[in-house]
Amino acid sequence: MWWIYALLSALFAALTAIFAKIGIKGMDSDLATAIRTVIILVIAWGIALFKGSAENIGGLSKTNWLFLALSGCATGLSWIFYFKALQLGKVSQVAPVDKLSVALAIILAALFLKESLNWQTAIGALLIISGTVVLILPKHYFGL
Structure with missing residues (x-):
């Protein structure tokens, strides 16, 4: 079942690149990122509230908060640089280079999370x- 969500993630990431490239035309990429972030904030909290997940917020540990905050910072910086790259480059170049994050995540997961690295994953990276x-x-x- 995880792979269905991963494929949906890939589809929406692809649409993100296309929609963003059209949406940032003639505007500041940082402002575009800020607007996008507000939309994501509303959607994410709407889903959490609808599902009742928000009720569990009091049970989060300091470690949860710290690493979610760090993840949020990394995501924000990623989006800022992604939108700037889209503004300056072609989607057909920026989106694939952005996916270098997949290989970097594999390497970092092996180093810091001690996830096993098999030959298929290594070759893919x-x-x-x-x-x-x-x-x-x-x-x-x-x-050429």
């Missing part, structure tokens, strides 16, 4: 890294 290098290197490096 290397392919993502290789694809990113191909996308960001200037064409003249490939003799």
